[in-house]
Every structure is written in C-alpha cells, then in structure tokens.
Amino acid sequence: MSSVKKIRVLRGSPEEVGEQLQENLERMLESTRRWAEILTFDPEPETGLTPKNIVWRKNKAKLYRYVNGEIKYRTPVLFIYALINKAYILDLTPGMSLIEHLVKEGFDVYLLDWGEFQWEDRDLRYDDFICDYIARAVRKVCQISGTESLSMAGYCMGGTMTTMYAALYSRPEVKNIVYIAAPIDFENAGLSSIWLKPPGFDPDKVADTYKLVPKEFIDTGVKMLKPVNNFWGTYTRLWKNIEEGVSIRSWKALNKWVNDNVHFPGAAYRQWIKEFYQENKLVKNEFRIKGQRVELKNIKSSLLVLAGENDHIVLPHQTKAILELSSSQDKEFHLFPVGHGGLVFGSVARNQVYPTIANWLAARS
Template sequence: MNDPVREPDASARIPPPLVRCWTDAVKQAAEKARAMQPAADSNGDPKRHRRRWFNRWGQATETYLRSPEFLQVLKQHIDTLIATKRDGHSNRSAADINNSSLPEDVRALAANFRRLLPQGTKTQRTAIAAESDRNVPPHPKGPPDKAPKWATSFDVVHEEPQMRLLHFSPSRIQYAQPVLVCFALVNRPYILDLKENRSVVRRLLDRGLDVYVIDWAAPGDADASLRLDDYIGSILDNTVNVVCEQSNASQLSLLGYCMGGTMTAMYTALHPERIKNLILMATPIDFDGHNGLLNLWARRETFDVDGLIDAFGNCPGEFLQFVFQLMKPVQNFAEKQLSYLENAGDAAFLDDFETIERWSNDTIPVAGETFRDFVSMLYQQNRLVNDQMVLAGESIHLASITCPILLLVAQRDHLVPPESTLAIQNHVASQDITTLSIPAGHIGLAVGSRAQQKLWPKATDWIANHSTER
C-alpha cells in the first residue's frame, strides 16, 4: 500500500549570525585538531589517519558546543528567531526551505571541507579531489520528492487524524502477544523497515512475531493544542486496545524508539496489566545527565520552549533538523561528504547512503503543546525519574512497571546517552531486565550492519522467549 506524501513544514530562517558563529568555531576546532595531529606515516593507513583526525576535530568542536560561550550564542539567536516570528517578520515558504535545506555558510563549509583536512592526508586529498571532479551522483538533500516506500508490505488496520496503524504479518504467527512499535514524533518510522537487509520489522517477522507500527501524522495548525497526555492517555491507549482486539490478545509487547520509548514507558506505568514485555530502544529516561548535548542545550536558561511554541504554534521540523545537524557538525558536513565521494563507484553504498539521508531529512513538526510538555516536564524538570510526572491528573510512577524489560543501547549515541536509558533500572519494580549494547550511533541501532547481524537476532530471541507460544 502506498505511503502518503507529507508536506514539509514552513518555518522561520535560522539566523545567519548563529550559523556564522558556529561555522567559525568549527574552523577553529579544525586548526586545534590539526595542531594535535602528528604527520601521517607514509606507509600507514590513510583512512585510519583520517579517522583519528576527524575524531580529534569532532572532539574539539564538541568542546565548544558545550561551552558557556556557545550556550549564550545559542540562546541569543533562538530568542531572535522567536522574536522575529512573533513580530510577524518571517514569511519564508515551504518552497524556500526545500530549495535551501542548509544555510549558505554551512553548505560552503561542507563544500570546502577538503582544505580543512590535515597535511598528512595530502595524497588522500588529491584522490578525493579527483574523485569529486568525476560524474558523482548529486548528494541527496531534503525530503524525498515521492512517497517513501517501506521494504515490507503492510495493511492499514486503523486510522485516526493523528496516526495510522500499520500491520505487518509474518507467514506464520508463532506467539500469542503481538509487538506494537511506537516511534518518536519527530521523524518517520520507515527507518525500521528501510531495506530488506536493514529492517527491524523483518527481523521481528522472521521470528514469527506479529508486528504493528504506529505511523504518526504530521500535525497541522489545528493539532497545536494536543498535549502529551493526548498522545499517551488517549491515542496510544486506544491503539493498544485496537491491536489487542485485532490479534485476540489480552496483552502485547510494547517497543518504543527514542521519544517513543519514553512515551511507552509512561504508558506501561499507567497500564502495567496490558503490557507483556517492554522494549526500549535508545530511550531517554533520566534527562539530568551532562553527557548529552540535548540535555545541556534544552535547559531553561538556554532554551525558551514557551517562547518558541507561543510564536510558532507547532515546533517546526526544520528547527529540529538544524539542531540535530548542529550537534555533530564534523560528521554531518565533512566526514560524511568525504565518505560519499570515496565510495562514489560503489552502487550499494550509494543506495544505502542516499536512502538514509532522505529519511534523516524527512522530519515533521511536533504538536506545539506536546513539545512544550516534553521539553519542560522532562528535559527541564526531569519529572519522570523524580516521581513527579503527572498526565491528565494521573501520576506516573515508574515503580508500577513490573513486566520484563529489554534495553537496547547504542554506545555512541549522541542524542540519547546510554546512561539515560539504563537509569530506568533504578526506578522500576521489574525483576527481569536485560541490556543489549553495541558500538553504534542512534540510527545505527536500527539500520547498522552490526545491529542487524548481532543485536537484533538476540533481541527477537528475547521477545520470543518472553512471549507465549500459540
């Protein structure tokens, strides 16, 4: 069945002064990294040398992104963005955004990254320069111009204005409890079924599990008033009922990814009798740590979430995408580009690369009041682990969770530090908690080769072993 195209949201332009300040900092970090980097051994591995160089460059850049200086710059320009929108000076259209998905200074940095590479990789730079002069496929930018295709066929078994429920059925259902997947509200869930050989959905189906996935709709202006309790206490609760009715089951296994995992943990605390197993992928639970940049940037003294939502209504997808890219500038605007050029002759690599790029740029807005709730209650007040979370007048106690829990953790996750997920172990009553961890990033936990070959066979075995055979 075809997946409907979702229109990109129009948002105000990111202030150019912020981009210039950030770009200058990245360049300064490159100089610091170059000074730390010894000359490459002429007989050594140039890729290994380059990897070390990028690591040092990335570390130097992150140091700046954590500094009080940058936090002040970030605050000033977010406040400017809010004021510009509030005062009615922003009239940028969706077409403008599509034609310029990255600010000019950032595109210039990405285009000229070769001159920032250390002298020790001169031979490599020459080869890359020659490669870039060839007929290399254009780098994918922006959301796809046609509806994304899931790798696996599905049926839409339920629809509401804010979501649709996709059913992926195995050739033979072997377990009584279905698996319901709740994705984050920011990106699209087809990252879980991107390609046949990079599909979490396929791994679940191969194990005989009956799979349902919530596909959240992009909120419009009329949805700006939706609260977090609307998504959890109403929409998610109704979806659980639909899945149980469809599969003739009294319980199900609930799998949440990132923000979706936080939502499923709260739902499980409210309705422990409905959940057979809880599986959390790269899920933020404790928001008080200092390791994650988002935890630092989202603090009250830096991020005026009330001002943003009061001005915009919904949180623009363009704003979120820029923040995500800003967190790892070296990887996003230099290392990734170099890798693309190096592998220009590898059709399989290019196909994987472009597919993931299009997904990562396919962000959707988040309903305004839901975003306000999530940032204020969790990132800024850390209510969930402080046992102070209340939705629609009902207290949420993680200690109410008693079911078996599987924690899937990416050791190099820059969005959700592993300790943020692992913290749930200190707050639940569950006696059966298993952790599976791999050296991967936030998205690699789903689509990476190591995840598909090593982690997901163990994860699906765990779910099967904790389910009832039919």
C-alpha cells in the same frame, strides 16, 4: 553496482609507476562519474516496503499490521516511534529493516505511525498521545491478535512514551518492553542539557511564538549537537561507502530519512523541553498525564534495554536508568558500538541488534 576496487600499491620503474598511477586515476574517475550519475538522476529509494495493512486510524495517525504468512509467536509486538522524523526508519529498505526481520522470524508486528502534524494539531499534549492514541492502539492490537497481553518496543522518544503508558495502564498487560535509545533520565543529557538549560533557553517563548514548532527548527537543533558529523559526515560516509562497495541505495535511503522531518505540536514541545529536559519530572515521579502521576515503579514488564556507546542524542545512562527505576525482575542491558541511528540501521544493527531483539522476544512470547 559492483564494488570499487582498491587502489594498488605502486611499484616498479618511474615509467611503470606513472602508468599504474594513470590507471588508478582513470578507475577512480570512472567510479566517481558512475556514482555521480546515480546520485543526480536516480529517484529516491522507496522505503517502508514490508507489506502491511492499516487496521486503525485516528487523526493523522495510522496503526499498521504487517503481513506475515505464519505467526510463530502469539504475543504481538507494537512499535512506538518518536513525534519527530518518520517511523519508516524501523522499516527502511529490504535487508535493512528491523520490522522486516521480526516479521520473517514469525512475530505479529504492529507500528503506530503518527503521520505529519499540521496547524490544527498544535495543542496536542502527551496526555493526548498516551491516553487517546497509544492506549487505544494497544487495545486494538490485542483485539485483532486475540490476546490479553502484548510486547511494546519504543525507539527514542517512542520509548519514553511507552514508559508513560506502561506505568499508567495495567490492562492489557504489557508483557515485554524493548527500549531502543530511549531517554528516561534527563539529568545529564550531554550537550542537550547545556543548550536547553534555563533560563537561557525558554521553551515557553518557542511554543508561544510558533504554536506548531517547524520541522526545520527541530532538525537544525538536533544536527547542531554534532554539526561536523551531521553536515559534513554525511558525504564523507558516502565516499567511504564508495570505497567499500556499499550499496548507494542504502546511503540514499538513510539520507532521505534524516532529512524527512515533521512539525512538533507546540504544547507537546513545551512539555518535552520544560518537564523532561529542564525539570526531569519523569524519574522524580512528578510527571502527570491527565492529572495522574506517572510512577515508574509500576512497570513490572520484562525489559530489554539497548543503547549505543557513541550516541550523542540519547546517552547510554539515560536509557539504562529504567532498569533501576522500574520494578521489573527480568531485565537485560546491551551496549553496542554505534550511535543513535546505528541501533536500527547498518551492519551492527542487522547482524547484532536485530537478532538480539528477536531472540529475546522469542523466549518471552
């Protein structure tokens, strides 16, 4: 669709101004009608379109390997995403996809997609996700790629889980880690710390009541951290896109993802709220996976840490903490003028974040 023309400044006699005003109004009404038709009748845009193959499965989880004509960099890259929402935000639409960008740059890219948790998954803990899913996926990636090391990239909670894995497992070698808005230090998590502070908020009661915490419960809680922006801003951004001539497909794809949530296994939810947000065990070296202490000093990988200065879900200092807590010598921190999603979607992501990640990995792969 062509860009919407800007309204012209009105000049001239009252009659001429009236004619110009009428013309502008007609143009706006026509544009509004056309966009309304697209919003109402067009199907939801397809997402996750970068060609891929399923190379391993466990339960609902799938390990994807993305098809690439030529692999320039031998070290494979494994993406780990959070347990809520869907992983296709990393491969949203053609031209707006971090995975697509890395594949085109010649990287051997994998993604662990958790799938949609159901009632039988209610007792899954981080012990299971780290040892039975991520650890096995890592071995499979290295086996297929024929390497003894890999790079890992974690977005949001996926970065937290990547940290747990890297602190516990020395082989295969985690050569590089890319952190994308990943919470590590939960001491001051902004409004989340206030809302989830004990004894006012009881995660045991939530987990015991629901067993499998409904996606609607999680979605509402996250959106209420910034209700005006999340409930009304969605549509103000739409009208801004209309004015600027931005593709409606991009807006619809992002809106689809924002509302495409998954249930949260109650056992993992209990750990996430109590042991991370309320007790901050990870940075205190008190968090345990199957009885083994997770010590962040064990991490010696090269680190690329990315944060959004407007992120209200994961504050920049929460991610930056890994720079001091690990034993890594090769480490970089980049702060971008975006929110949580802006690190993987939008013009800043496409023009700044994607190249930053690609260039950093290329120099270490």
